Amino acid sequence: MDANSPLVLVDMGIDTHQEPVVYMRGDCHVCRSEGFSASSRVLVKAGGHALIASLNVVDDRVLAPGEVGLSKVALARLGLPVGSPVSIAHVPVLNSLGAVRKKIYGHGLSEAEFTEIIGDISAHRYSDIAIASFLSVCAGSRMSLDEITGLTRAMVACGQRLSWPGHERVFDKHCIGGLPGNRTTPLLVAIVTAAGYPMPKTSSRAITSPAGTADTMETLCNVNLQLADIQRVVTETGGCLAWGGAVNLSPADDLLIRIERALDLDGEGQLIASVLSKKIAAGSTHAIIDIPVGPTAKVRTRPAADRLAGLFTQVGEACGLHIRCLLTDGSLPIGEGIGPVQEARDLLAVLQRKVDAPADLRERALWLAANLLDLAEDCGVSAALHKATALLDSGQALAQFERILNAQGGRKSLPDAAFEVVISSPAAGRLTAIDCRKLARLAKLAGAPFSAAAGLRLHARVGDTLEAGGALCSLYSDSRGERDYALDYYQSNADIFQLGGGGHA
Template identity: 65%
Template sequence: MTTSHQLSIVDMGIDTHQEPVVYMRSDCHICRSEGFTANNRVTLRYGENCVIATLNVVEGQLLAPDTAGLSKIAMHRLGAIEGQKLTVSHAPVVTSLSSVRKKVFGNKLSDIEIAVIIKDISTHRYSDIEIASFLSVCAGGRLDVDEIIGLTQAMVACGQRLSWPGQVMILDKHCIGGLPGNRTTPLVVSIISAAGLVIPKTSSRAITSPAGTADTMEALTTVNLDLADIRRVVEKTNACLAWGGAMNLSPADDMLIRIERALDLDGEGQLIASVLSKKIAAGSTHAVIDIPVGPTAKVRSSKEAERLASLFTHVGAACGIHIRCLITDGSQPVGLGIGPVQEARDVLSVLQGDANAPQDLRERALFLAAHLFSLSFQESYEQGIERATAILDEGKAWQQFQHIVKAQGGIKPLPEARYQHTEVVPGTCRLTSIDNRKLARLAKLAGAPASLAAGLRLHVKVGDVLTEGAPLFTLFSDSEGERDYALAYYREQVTLFMFNQQ
């Protein structure tokens, strides 16, 4: 029966994101004999490899008889070669879905139930709608502390895990996100490692923002390091500033985040497990978590921030990692540049002690570094800030940054954008607010982060009193289309910058 269920593979080149899709003709013998219809879940076998995929049924001439098309992720996961044979059969019953239904019915899940769900998700046994169902019934405060601990440990268990022999303390920092420009990581890592502490920092690329730390660092040096490279750089410099995406530290998290984002669901349990599982898998022992609070930031009230902070600390302790949460001002962007190159310029100007360097970015980085020192050396915040400021002001952080970048492959010159356009202030006024989300979208429409040089540079901060015709921001883009599209968006967004007439 098995051999009769074979079709020749066609690479469709279709990106269905993470969900494997198989395209089969409605008149093919397998669809007919199995009674398969669109959206059925099926098992694809190719040699030793096997994935569960969603079926799309094709009518007409898109596929030749006796062939099956595969989406990009299905090709990739199977390691398939065009023209080779694929076996298609009914998908097995995924028994952990009964635990999801248990959660639908409001019951608490055990550590083992959570572990099996996460294992099945990480091995791609869940469809997107099944993941959406799981996330939805876990959000809204429906995971208790035990369940969040279980979820964190389950996520660690199904990925790779780093260890750092000979090191007692491994530091990390993380920002919950939502503030454009807030590029403190390269500064904090340079300050902390300049003091001899180990901080092997891996960061993400932008997902919904105009730049992630990995994008900003990519404008300056190589970030696509494998595990051996990371070890070598850390041995040499006590730190790294690498992209974490290739390391498979929390494969389940990647599956969950994608659906969470599509649903615009920020389940706190999921958020905590996501952040902490990656820290634990990376071998971190101590971390500070920056939680910016503001009306257009990710976290919008102090109450929410305090609840998050308490859960982070509690779950971290249960999983053996020391967490200090810092609730910070999230009312406006930090720094002046937004987009990889523009943020890199801010970082460099702070490191180099440039007189025009954005003071808010400098202060935010010193504040975070001071708390990491306080945590590591068991000293007061005041001692920490003194230590951090000295390292930065004496140029040791800048030296250390160059040391790290050199170990990662050397510094690259920052590219210039092909098009620049400066918007001016409409009349004499005081700037009362900036909408973080809309500003981020403006920078993205200009082409960030795909074009490293694209983005924008603010010439103002909230509270500034401005005269008519003074520069408000400069937009950078690599194509006329992107520039025009971004400016058209800007002209429609009357609440992006809010002014009080003076």
């Protein structure tokens, strides 16, 4: 077969998540003539269609001579039907990888270099390994203020931006995470928009937690809104609760988050750039940043929180965004549910003013909402808190939340998990502490957030006195394997729940 002969496209039926993969025989004429080997980056072309992917070499029995296979995501991105003739070539040199290597060797990067890197990542030109290298070398405190600002602007520049004519101030909120069950954002959107202020909220899915706002809201309504949908919903209701990855506002962000999740990494500079780029792209002008601080939270000390708050504020100012950072108590989980469905049950209970609604979730949401209303009205947090409370207690916030759900396609019914196990205290005592990190890990091992109904529901809070056999929490899972895996983890980490006297549950 001639080295220039096209190959015939085959669907391999393999889910490689978001990493495009090409499959070729080791004796393929193209492999031999071009010198390709396993893990090579190759360019798949046909007419006006092109795709960069990683090469996997397969046995002769997997593909017939003259065939080239694509993974599911590669086939979708290429946009050609099975059986189409395609050619395979070397990938053009990516100059931005030189900037990544420059950073690896300890040198700072300019905004132009970040723009080139983010542009190539957004265009799917980077392999997962290259993205992981970029994220790793930017993690910790390896980025200067100028670099974080440059990365933020680069992430905004690579996508589209929303604008809201007629609104001088547009509001937003973000929590940096690390606190299980802290699902305040939907409550804030309901309260603030009920007060008449625009809040077009786009959120990420979970990175290192058992649920993100988008994961929780997806159990209640459609969050995969396109730009036109977001504009329609906000025009109709004043706010929205959408998944940011469904729109082209900061397209590199979800590509980076996918690798961060795999690395269990949430670096300081990338965190700030991720959060603020989405706020700016959504057209927000004012935002609050919730920074929980606690011994097992993401941010563990006051100095670390002060540093992060300072960076958020300075980068926001440099990008034309007014930021108010709030350092909050991160010593305990918030609410009773952990995982998408369980957290949805909590926020609905607060909106519906149920007597058994989690008081800590209600109080935290009201205080955060008061800060947003203070930004809007400059009335002082105390007066704003009174207004937020009235909006919630009168049912106006619930009615507004239902309007947003209806505008986003209508409210869904919450699913139940296939398996439930009650975890009990083996001894009597007073519950003195809960390890937030390990608690979140337990919920993730049970299947959250990928199984929406998976997670935990707390039955005991710090300060409660328990009898031996008293319920600590219920663990929910949709598979026996995940249930057993989570329970094995708990047996090795029973110090998640600390009892008075130095023991653990």
